[in-house]
Amino acid sequence: MISDYQLSERKRSLLNAIIKDYITHGEPLGSRTLCKRHDFKLSPATIRNEMAELEDAGLLVQPHTSAGRVPSDKGYRFFVDHLMESYIPTLEEKQFVRRLEQTSKAIDAVLFQAIRILSDATQAIAVAETPHIRANPVQTLNLMAVDEESMVLSLTYSGNIRRQSLIRLSQPIYSEILSLLTNYLNEQLHDNVSLDELFHRIVTCPLEREIQYYKSIILDMVSEIYAQTQREEKIYMSGTSHLLKEPEFHTTENAYPILQFLEQDQFVHQLFKRLNGTVQTQRSDVYCLIGYENYYQELKNCSFVATPYFIDTKAIGMIGILGPTRMDYPKVMGLLQTVANNLTQTLTRLFS
Amino acid sequence: MISDYQLSERKRSLLNAIIKDYITHGEPLGSRTLCKRHDFKLSPATIRNEMAELEDAGLLVQPHTSAGRVPSDKGYRFFVDHLMESYIPTLEEKQFVRRLEQTSKAIDAVLFQAIRILSDATQAIAVAETPHIRANPVQTLNLMAVDEESMVLSLTYSGNIRRQSLIRLSQPIYSEILSLLTNYLNEQLHDNVSLDELFHRIVTCPLEREIQYYKSIILDMVSEIYAQTQREEKIYMSGTSHLLKEPEFHTTENAYPILQFLEQDQFVHQLFKRLNGTVQTQRSDVYCLIGYENYYQELKNCSFVATPYFIDTKAIGMIGILGPTRMDYPKVMGLLQTVANNLTQTLTRLFS
DNA sequence: TATTGGCACTCTCGATAATAAAGTGCTAAA
DNA sequence: TTTAGCACTTTATTATCGAGAGTGCCAATA
Known part of the structure; x- marks a missing residue:
């Protein structure tokens, strides 16, 4: 694991400087440039040695011999995990x-x-x-006619999140049937069922007697609701x-x-x-x-x-x-x- | 005007070939290449002369001396207006x-x-x-409560286009008030008024007595409807x-x-x-x-x-x-x- | 008169070579 | 342990050159 690396304080600050510089300038860092830009009390030669060791550790890479060094993915990972200070927005x-x-x-x-x-x-x-939203448990469900061909679906999800959506149906539907369906669907919602699960049940399980008759309407509705929620993703x-x-x-x-x-x-x-x-x-x-x-x-x-x-x-x-x-x-x-x-x-x- | 150009049949077919070739290959066309690719019964030299004239007419340009020719914007315009045949989808x-x-x-x-x-x-x-949709004249408007904080707005635009949208309000509203508002707004919709105009009126004109009281609700509603329709664009x-x-x-x-x-x-x-x-x-x-x-x-x-x-x-x-x-x-x-x-x-x- | 072949000229593109710049590793000295 | 010095490497840049493609013009041709 990367976090096991025990780097000397000097190596850490060096690596930190290299990564920060590379982030801003986008060019490989050489020992001399690094020395000029920061005030380590070290000569380029020393820095060179340290850099060679950081490279051995896999934290830096050279794009080619005798180019400067660039952070490796592992180097960035170390930076993110151990070096960087949290950012204060301006x-x-x-x-x-x-x-x-x-x-x-x-x-x-x-x-x-x-x-x-x-x-x-x-x-x-x-x-x-x-x-x-579809993976969330639904607590209550309510259907309400707007006109013959459209209705509002109100859903209350766990965490008291409420959403309404407007559903258009391909066939007319009457409000009595709508309340029948509302009751039926609410019954299905006992133990933390999500929309996904509810729909799955409706499509796969046989429906109860009194509801059976409206199956085509239900399926129509379900597929529309499903399409609509999916489209929302x-x-x-x-x-x-x-x-x-x-x-x-x-x-x-x-x-x-x-x-x-x-x-x-x-x-x-x-x-x-x-x-x-x-x-x-x-x-x-x-x-x-x-x-x-x-x-x-x-x-x-x-x-x-x-x-x-x-x-x-x-x-x-x-x-x-x-x-x-x-x-x-x-x-x-x-x-x-x-x-x-x-x-x-x-x-x-x-x-x- | 470009369409005034009277080009000889030969120039037209040459220009056509050049543009089509350039569209597919993306490289300047020279007289020799052109001659090889198509079976004009002409020598490169003749083609050169024609091309020079097409360039004088501003229909072709040379990226530099002694490169081939490329269609100019004017050339494309001529192509689009006069030369191209309509495309038959595969x-x-x-x-x-x-x-x-x-x-x-x-x-x-x-x-x-x-x-x-x-x-x-x-x-x-x-x-x-x-x-x-906002610039379209609205024929009828209908508001319908869903619960205390949300309602459905149904609009019928000219051309019998119907749209519903769900509006959330920042304050509770009761259905009596809603029907009052519906009537009021519908009265405002006499002569082909669009949503844009309607809202403009409401915001600028003084409201009638009985409605005055609900002004804050109306404004709230209007701004929400407005925001919602605008967001849709x-x-x-x-x-x-x-x-x-x-x-x-x-x-x-x-x-x-x-x-x-x-x-x-x-x-x-x-x-x-x-x-x-x-x-x-x-x-x-x-x-x-x-x-x-x-x-x-x-x-x-x-x-x-x-x-x-x-x-x-x-x-x-x-x-x-x-x-x-x-x-x-x-x-x-x-x-x-x-x-x-x-x-x-x-x-x-x-x-x- | 319109078309064609020939030719000198122009410009780009790619390859090659030379040079400068930047960096490294190693060694020896501090 | 750190540093200075130096030879070596590699890339980037620039210059040069020749090949290739194209043009314009002129004289010959049909």
Whole structure:
């Protein structure tokens, strides 16, 4: 395990300096440059020796003999886990984040605003899942006719989260039937059943007598509700163009696969899913995948930092940032955390 | 005006060949290559002379002396207006487009699917506005309580387009008041008033006596409805990564400004707005902006092709394609037209 | 008169070579 | 243990050169 490394204080500060410098300048660091930029009381020669040892430890790599050193993925990991100090947002950035509170109500709009702010502030790509609400236990369910062909579905999820949605039906339905169905569906909702499970039951199990007659209506309704909730599970993304500004993606061959990857929502969903169970930064619930840890070949030169957002105390989705491996981790993680907290507050205020 | 040019039949077919070749190969065309690829009964020398004249006419340009020729924006314009034959979709592409009919109901989902299909089929960037519904005259308006804090707003627009939306209020409201408000608002809707105008009236004009008391509720409601309808006006986009595959955007400096431009919804909205009143292809309502016609510096190496989509006979939004100036116009315009027609059919079927 | 072949000229592109810059590793001295 | 010095390596940059593709013009041709 990486955290087992016992590095001397000098090596740590050296590594810290190298990574920070590399993050800002994007060029391999040589002993001389390093010596000029920082005031270690050491000569380049000593630094050279230390750097050679850091390379032996796998924390640095040389792009080629007689180039400077660059942090390896392992190096970044060490930095993230042991070296970096938490980031303090500037006043301007705080101001920036506060815009979130001024957004209007709908959950999508809030999310959208959040990733906009995040990508602007970090100059990287921000992505967010919309809340996966279907896996949540439903407490009560209510159907209400609007006119012959549409109705409102009100759901109260555990944690007192309430959502309504407007459902259009392909055939007319009368309010008596609607209340019958409401009762029936509510009966099915005893022990913490989620929408997913409820629908599964309805489709697979035989229905009770009195309901049997309306099966086609129920199925129609269910499939519409299902489609609608599924359609709601989207990926929002902002700031893809920022990637092209980074020197490592200046040639299109490097940038293209990443952008193409990101355009496919299902991959991004998977990316978020994969985070559960992976390494997590100790001080918070910010997940961080560095370079090759990313599993997807397309992202091998990227790091992905993500964190869940909540309504009340229930995690309902994730928000993250994708940038070059050489990203400013403290800043990105700090801002991500701040925005996610704000998001949680805003959503909790509005929807609990 | 460009269409005044009287080109000899030979010049026309030569220009046609040059543009088509350039579209597929992406490299300047020389007289010799041209002669080899096509069976004009002419020698390279003659072709050279003709090309020189086409250049004098401003239809071709030379990247530098002694390179081949490349179509100018004016050349593309002539091609689009006078030379190109309409594109016949392949069986596969027809199959492709048919997927649109299988999409589920919500208007956004249909739109989203449409641009997905379009960008896949054309290998370019597809963009669409969501319908701008607020400018449409409203015929009837209905409010209906769902619970204390939310209600359904049903609107019937001219052309019998009906839409419902769920509104959350920041304060409780009782159904008696709701029906009062419904009546009041409906009275305001006499002569073809759109939502925009209605809201403007409410905010600026003094309210009648009996209603006055509920002003804060009305304003609250109006602002929520307004926010909600405005929020609905989004830009959908698909296939941005396709741009990076084109040789002219292989170096990031060229691609970056375009992607950044596209990330700002307000610019894309403007882009669509600007189309009204500009040149239009005669054979259909496909608009086409070539190179510098695009007004925006960022898009000077791009062409933008767009067409409205309808519900019934009412244009409610636009859908378009952005690609390099060297795009395959017949194909792009043909597929755009086909998809837009399908979109119109699907939407009309669902929402009229 | 329109078309063609020939030819000198121009410009780009790719390869090669030379040079400068930056960095390393090693050794010996402090 | 640290440092200074030095030879060596590698990349990036620049210059040079020739090949290739294309042009324009002129004189010959049909």
